[in-house]
Each structure stands twice: as structure tokens, then as C-alpha cells.
Amino acid sequence: ILNVEQSPQSLHVQEGDSTNFTCSFPSSNFYALHWYRWETAKSPEALFVMTLNGDEKKKGRISATLNTKEGYSYLYIKGSQPEDSATYLCAAIYNQGGKLIFGQGTELSVKP
Amino acid sequence: DAGITQSPRHKVTETGTPVTLRCHQTENHRYMYWYRQDPGHGLRLIHYSYGVKDTDKGEVSDGYSVSRSKTEDFLLTLESATSSQTSVYFCAINGDRGSSYEQYFGPGTRLTVT
Numbered sequence: 001i002l003n004v005e006q007s008p009q010s011l012h013v014q015e016g017d018s019t020n021f022t023c024s025f026p027s028s029n030f031y032a033l034h035w036y037r038w039e040t041a042k043s044p045e046a047l048f049v050m051t052l053n054g055d056e057k058k059k060g061r062i063s064a065t066l067n068t069k070e071g072y073s074y075l076y077i078k079g080s081q082p083e084d085s086a087t088y089l090c091a092a093i094y095n096q097g098g099k100l101i102f103g104q105g106t107e108l109s110v111k112p
Numbered sequence: 113d114a115g116i117t118q119s120p121r122h123k124v125t126e127t128g129t130p131v132t133l134r135c136h137q138t139e140n141h142r143y144m145y146w147y148r149q150d151p152g153h154g155l156r157l158i159h160y161s162y163g164v165k166d167t168d169k170g171e172v173s174d175g176y177s178v179s180r181s182k183t184e185d186f187l188l189t190l191e192s193a194t195s196s197q198t199s200v201y202f203c204a205i206n207g208d209r210g211s212s213y214e215q216y217f218g219p220g221t222r223l224t225v226t
Contacts, residue, residue, distance in 0.1 A: 044155070
């Protein structure tokens with residue numbers, strides 16, 4: 001059974017703090033990694049899709065890196081704002097298959 | 113807007129009754145998915161489809177069946193609902209190139225089994 005782990009489970013920061021989360025996944029037969037942002041009472045929204053070792057992607061104050069050899073990805077948020085409060089999910093795909101295996105998420109709370 | 117709708121959006125049903133949830137897309141995407149959301153588990157895949165009449169199981173498929181008789185509709189059926197199936201159910205779609213591309217999620221269906 002493939003297991004995708006995210007840490008920490010929850011994070012409380014002050015506005016302006018920079019923060020990062022980790023997504024760990026089995027590296028054998030890895031194909032792609034997705035990051036999603038999920039606000040309460042809404043649907044998850046895609047942030048990044050990464051496939052290559054060493055990939056770095058950026059969207060505004062949020063960026064992500066990927067290490068496929070050791071099986072981890074980092075998500076960084078620079079200068080957190082209250083509107084960044086959400087659960088951040090990662091999901092891994094293997095063998096070019098259609099299934100995404102999600103981690104349990106990191107819940108971020110940013111206080112003004 | 114990826115053109116995904118789910119119906120019903122809310123449903124309360126009794127243990128032992130059959131329930132069918134519908135996911136409808138207007139974008140002609142090949143891949144469609146059903147997930148359930150539970151505290152501490154994030155999203156867990158129930159079933160997915162990679163084409164008309166082509167489906168496969170996810171990690172929590174027991175007690176659920178699916179059907180896809182046309183591209184735009186993916187139905188999730190609980191043959192005999194149980195209280196453990198109380199959850200929020202999300203449908204999602206991928207582009208034709210599969211899992212290299214992000215998924216777009218529907219608005220969710222909140223199901224309560226009493």
C-alpha cells in the first residue's frame with residue numbers, strides 16, 4: 001500500500017511569517033506530484049503539478065520543490081497572509097496511472 | 113470553471129437504503145474520480161473512470177459501485193448505505209492527458225446516513 005505523508009499536520013503562524021510544509025512519498029515508480037489548496041467549505045484547487053527531479057514551481061508567494069530520488073516535496077509560503085489559511089494537500093501518482101494518492105493534508109492558520 | 117456539477121448537494125438517508133450520487137461534466141474529459149473526505153484522512157479515492165464503461169477501484173471502494181455510460185456522467189452508488197458512509201463526496205476530472213495535469217473538483221455532496 002502506497003503511503004503519502006504530510007507534515008506537520010497543522011501549523012499556526014502570524015501574518016508575515018514564512019512557512020513550509022513537507023510531503024513524503026515512496027520514490028519507486030513515481031510519476032507526478034500534485035499540490036492543492038483547500039479552503040473550508042470549498043473544493044480543492046490545484047497549485048502545482050511537478051514531475052521532474054529538481055522541479056521548482058512558483059505562483060505568487062507560494063513555491064514548491066520536488067526531489068524524486070529521495071521522495072519528498074516542499075511547499076513554501078513567503079510572508080503568510082490570513083487569506084493563505086487553508087489545508088494544503090499533496091498527492092502522488094505512480095506508473096503513469098490515473099490514481100492520485102493523497103496525503104492527509106497540512107492545515108495552516110495565519111493570524112493577523 | 114471546469115464545468116463540473118454534483119447532485120444532490122446535500123442528502124440525508126436512512127441506513128440500508130440505496131443512494132446514487134451524480135457527477136456531470138461539460139468539458140468532455142476522459143478521466144473522472146470519486147473521493148470521500150474524512151477528518152484526518154484528507155481525500156481518499158473511491159473509484160475512478162478512464163473512459164466510458166472503463167472504471168477501476170480506489171483505496172476505499174468497499175460498499176460502493178460506479179457506472180459511466182456516457183462521457184459526461186459518472187455515477188456513484190451506495191447499494192445499502194451505512195453510517196460509516198456519512199461523509200462529503202467530491203467528484204473530480206482530469207484532462208485527456210491524465211495525471212500529469214491537475215484535477216478539477218466539483219462542489220461536493222454532503223451525505224448523512226442516519
